[in-house]
Amino acid sequence: MTVDTFTPYNVKTIQKAPQWARIPEDLREATRVVSQVLPFRTNSYVLEELIDWNNIPDDPIFRLNFPHRTMLEENDYAAVRDAVADGDRTGTHLLVRKIRERMNPHPAGQQTHNVPEVDGAEVPGIQHKYTETVLFFPKQGQTCHAYCTFCFRWPQFVGDDELAFAAKDAEGLTSYLAQHTEVTDVLITGGDPMIMRTNTLARYIEPLLGPGFEHIRNIRIGTKSLAYWPQRFVTDRDADELLRLFDRVIAAGKHLAVMGHYNHPAEIRPEIAQTALKRILATGANVRMQSPVLRHINDDPAAWSELWTTGVRLGAIPYYMFVERDTGARHYFEIPLVRAYEIFRDAYRSVSGLARTVRGPSMSAHAGKVLIDGTPTINGEKVFALQFLQGRDDDWVRRPFYAAYDPTATWFDQLTPAFGEKKFFFADHLAIPQGAELPAVVS
Ligand SMILES: *Cc1c(COP(=O)(O)O)cnc(C)c1O
Numbered sequence: 001m002t003v004d005t006f007t008p009y010n011v012k013t014i015q016k017a018p019q020w021a022r023i024p025e026d027l028r029e030a031t032r033v034v035s036q037v038l039p040f041r042t043n044s045y046v047l048e049e050l051i052d053w054n055n056i057p058d059d060p061i062f063r064l065n066f067p068h069r070t071m072l073e074e075n076d077y078a079a080v081r082d083a084v085a086d087g088d089r090t091g092t093h094l095l096v097r098k099i100r101e102r103m104n105p106h107p108a109g110q111q112t113h114n115v116p117e118v119d120g121a122e123v124p125g126i127q128h129k130y131t132e133t134v135l136f137f138p139k140q141g142q143t144c145h146a147y148c149t150f151c152f153r154w155p156q157f158v159g160d161d162e163l164a165f166a167a168k169d170a171e172g173l174t175s176y177l178a179q180h181t182e183v184t185d186v187l188i189t190g191g192d193p194m195i196m197r198t199n200t201l202a203r204y205i206e207p208l209l210g211p212g213f214e215h216i217r218n219i220r221i222g223t224k225s226l227a228y229w230p231q232r233f234v235t236d237r238d239a240d241e242l243l244r245l246f247d248r249v250i251a252a253g254k255h256l257a258v259m260g261h262y263n264h265p266a267e268i269r270p271e272i273a274q275t276a277l278k279r280i281l282a283t284g285a286n287v288r289m290q291s292p293v294l295r296h297i298n299d300d301p302a303a304w305s306e307l308w309t310t311g312v313r314l315g316a317i318p319y320y321m322f323v324e325r326d327t328g329a330r331h332y333f334e335i336p337l338v339r340a341y342e343i344f345r346d347a348y349r350s351v352s353g354l355a356r357t358v359r360g361p362s363m364s365a366h367a368g369k370v371l372i373d374g375t376p377t378i379n380g381e382k383v384f385a386l387q388f389l390q391g392r393d394d395d396w397v398r399r400p401f402y403a404a405y406d407p408t409a410t411w412f413d414q415l416t417p418a419f420g421e422k423k424f425f426f427a428d429h430l431a432i433p434q435g436a437e438l439p440a441v442v443s
C-alpha cells in the first residue's frame with residue numbers, strides 16, 4: 001500500500017507527523033531554527049516512503065527536505081535560535097531578513113534581464129534567453145510538493161516578491177509567441193507546474209495546440225513531482241485527466257517532454273514512482289532526467305549511475321547534470337568543479353551508451369550553460385576545458401575554451417582565462433556584467 005492522500009507539512013504541522021518522534025532533539029531544533037530563514041516543506045509520501053529513518057541525518061532524502069544546522073553560519077544560527085526562544089517576533093523578523101539578504105536571494109537578476117516585451121510592455125512570467133526556448137512561469141505553479149533545501153528559487157517560497165513575476169493567464173505567452181516564430185520550445189516551469197490541477201494546466205497548454213503556433217514543436221514541463229508526488233500521475237483524482245491532456249498534446253503533433261527533476265536514485269526506486277513514469281511514457285511523451293550535483297545528497301558516482309540506469313530501463317532519457325548554484329545554503333551543498341567533473345566522468349563511464357545522452361557537469365551562468373569537459377594539461381599548463389552547451393549567442397556553442405586550473409573553484413565566476421589571456425573569447429559580447437545570472441532550469 002502506498003500513501004495516496006497528499007498531506008503537506010510545514011514547520012508547525014511536522015510536529016504532528018508520526019515520524020517526528022524519530023527525530024532527535026538537536027535535529028528538531030535545527031528544523032525549527034533554520035526554517036525561519038529557508039523554506040521548509042515536506043509531505044506524507046516523502047516521510048513514509050522516501051526517507052530511510054534508520055539512516056538519519058545522513059539519509060540523502062532527509063538532507064534534501066530537512067534543514068540542517070550548518071546551512072546557516074554558526075553565529076546566525078545561534079542568533080535566530082535565541083530570538084525564537086525569547087519569543088521576539090519583530091527581532092526574529094529583522095534578523096531573518098538580514099540573513100536572507102546575505103544569501104544572494106536573486107542570483108538571476110531575473111526581474112531585469114530577459115523579461116521580454118510585446119508592443120513595448122513587459123510580459124510577466126516569461127523568460128527568453130536562448131533563441132529556441134521560452135520559459136513560462138504560471139502563477140498557480142509557483143510552489144512544490146516539497147521543498148528542496150538547496151533550491152535556488154527559495155526566496156519565492158518565503159514570500160519574497162518573485163511571485164509577482166508569474167503569469168496569471170496564457171495571454172502574454174501567446175501574444176509573445178505569435179510574434180516570435182523563431183521559438184520552437186516552451187518550457188513550463190516553477191516552482192512545479194504539476195502542483196496545478198489538470199484543468200488549470202490545460203488552460204495554459206491548450207492555446208499552444210491551435211492554429212498560429214505551428215512553430216511551437218516542443219512543450220516541456222519541468223517537474224519534481226515524479227520524485228516527490230508520483231501519485232500525481234497515478235492515483236490523484238485528475239491523474240487520468242492529466243494523461244488525456246498529454247494525449248491531446250501528442251495528437252496535436254507536438255513533442256511533449258516531462259523534464260523530471262531527480263536528485264537521488266531513492267526517488268525512482270518506489271513502485272509508484274516507476275508506475276508514474278510508465279504511465280507518462282504510454283501517452284507518447286518523453287521523460288528526461290536532470291539534477292544538480294550536491295554535497296550530502298548525490299556527490300557519489302554510484303548514485304548517478306543507478307539513477308540513469310534505472311531511468312533508461314524504464315524509458316527515461318538522462319539529460320543534464322548541473323552544478324549547484326550560488327545562492328541560499330550554497331556552502332552546504334557546493335563541491336569543487338573538479339570534483340563535480342570526476343563524479344560525472346566516473347558515473348558516465350560506468351553506464352551503457354544509452355545512458356550517455358546525459359551532459360554535464362554544466363553551470364547555468366550569465367553567458368550560457370557552460371560544460372566542464374575535463375582538466376587537461378596543455379603546453380605544461382593544467383587547465384579547465386570548457387564549452388558552451390547554450391550561449392547567449394549560439395555562435396559560442398561547442399567552441400572549446402580554457403580557464404586556469406583552480407582546485408577550489410566552485411562556480412564559473414571564480415574562473416579566469418588560461419594561457420595568460422586577459423579575457424574569455426565571448427567577454428566583449430556580454431552586454432551585462434558577469435555575475436548577473438539566470439536560473440538553471442531544474443524544475
Ligand atoms: C537551461 C535553460 C533552457 C533550456 O536549455 P536546453 O539546453 O534546451 O535544455 C532555456 N532557458 C534557460 C534560461 C535555461 O537556463
Ligand code: SF4
Nearest residue numbers: 144147148151224443
Ligand atoms: S528545486 Fe525545484 S522542486 Fe525543489 S523546491 Fe526548488 S523549485 Fe521546488
